[in-house]
Amino acid sequence: MYTYLLFIHIISAVTAICAVIGYPLIMSSVRTAGQARFGLALLEKMAILPKAGGTLLLLTGLALGFLQTYLFHQMWYVVSIAIFFVILVILAILLPSGIKEQLALLQQTQGEALPDEYRRSRRRSAWLEGIANLAVFISNMLMVFKPI
Template sequence: MITFYKMVVFIHIFSAIIGMGPGFILTTVVKAGTNMTELRHSYRLRHRLHIFVMVGGALLLVTGLTLGFLNPSLFHTGWYVTSLVLFLAALAIGPIVLSPRSKPVKTLLDSYQGEKIPDEYWRLSKILFRYENLENVIFIIIIALMILKPF
C-alpha cells in the first residue's frame, strides 16, 4: 500500500519533470528563430512552455516543503536545506533578474517593424540567456543533490 509520504514523493518527482524539463529548453526554443516572424512565434511557444515551468515549480515547492514537514529530520540534512535555499534563490531570480531583462526584449518584439532580426535583439537576448543559463545550472545542482544526497 502506498503511504501518503510516498504519494507526495511521486507528485514531487513528476512536478520536477513537468516543471524543470521545459525550463531547460526555454532558451533553445527562441534561438531557432531566423527572422522576426519566427522569433515572435518562438516567444509565444516559450510563453506556453513557461506555464508548465510555473505550475511544476509551484508544485515542487509545495511538495518539497510537505515532505519536510512530514519528515522533519530533512530540515537537518545539508542536501535538503541547500536544495531548498537554491530553489528559493532560483525563484527570486525570476522577478528580480529575468523579468527586468526580458521586458526590453518583449518591447522590441512588439514594436519592431520588418523581418530582419535587429542587432539590439541579439545584445538584449545574450544578457537574458546568460541569466537563464545560470538558473539552469542551479536547477542541475538541485537535481544532483536530490539524487545523490551527498551530505
C-alpha cells in the same frame, strides 16, 4: 502518504524542468524577427509549467520535510530549497521581464532582421537560462546523491 507526496514531487520536478530546458532550445533556433515573436509567444505560454510545477515542487518538498523532520537538518535539503528560490527568481521575475522587453523591441522592428537591442536582451536572457539550468542540475544532483 510519503510515497504519494514523493510521486507528486517528482512529477512536478519533471514538469518544471522540461520548461527550463525548453526555453533555450526554442530560442536558440530563432533567426528572424517573425521567428523571435513566435518563440517569445511560445515561452509566454510555457511559463505556466515552471510556475505550476515549481509551486507543487516547493509545497511537496516542504511537506516531505514536515513528514520527516530530520530533513531540515540535512544540508543538501536546505541548499536545494535555497537553489530553488534562485531558480524561482529567474523564472518568475527576470525571464518574464526580459521576454516583455524583447517583444517590445520586436514590435518596433520593421522587416525580418533582428535589431541589436533585441540581441543584447536575448543574450542576457540566454545567460539567465543557463544559470537556471545549472541550478536545476545542481539541485537534482543534491537530491539524488544527498552528498552533504
